[in-house]
Amino acid sequence: GPKVLQIPSHQIIDMGQMVTLNCDPVSNHLYFYWYKQILGQQMEFLVNFYNGKVMEKSKLFKDQFSVERPDGSYFTLKIQPTALEDSAVYFCASSLGQGFAETLYFGSGTRLTVL
């Protein structure tokens, strides 16, 4: 089936540094999402992105966060500067459209550890 790839699977970084998480969405998909999951808790919506713009973002999407998809390549989540509470697994997802029952396809996540 359709695959969303996330690179890297694990990343360890010192607090205050910048980190970029990369997502290779399903090739013909147009809508992109980031979700954050702290261990033992549910996946929480961060942001969605379409046509080069953020469509909607949650309170978790702090000012230190940004997303982009330069030249239609990777969909990226950048955190600058990182904080200890940013440690979590970040899931990227994509969908073809945004219809009533549009399926989101998820990547396998990037585990970010901020020291």
Next chain:
Amino acid sequence: GEQVEQLPSILRVQEGSSASINCTYENSASNYFPWYKQEPGENPKLIIDIRSNMERKQTQGLIVLLDKKAKRFSLHITDTQPGDSAMYFCAARPNYNVLYFGSGTKLTVEP
């Protein structure tokens, strides 16, 4: 937004028996309810979903029920197999874009 509560968080069943996971939601605008299965180290995968114009849907040993009045929906896995062992997440969508997830159920099917 939306708040989705999922229970139980841990579920152990014997092979061949059924397993049930229950979710509730708060936003009456939610109209789409997918269920995702996630195995260790893997991505969450959609296994079944139900729209708000339905009360019941069944596919390949999976049954989902939706009670809009009670704002409750549930997943029932019949004749469980060890391969059904995984994390299961319910979700609700109150608008076109955003899925709100429950906290997950770790299902273990014991031989």
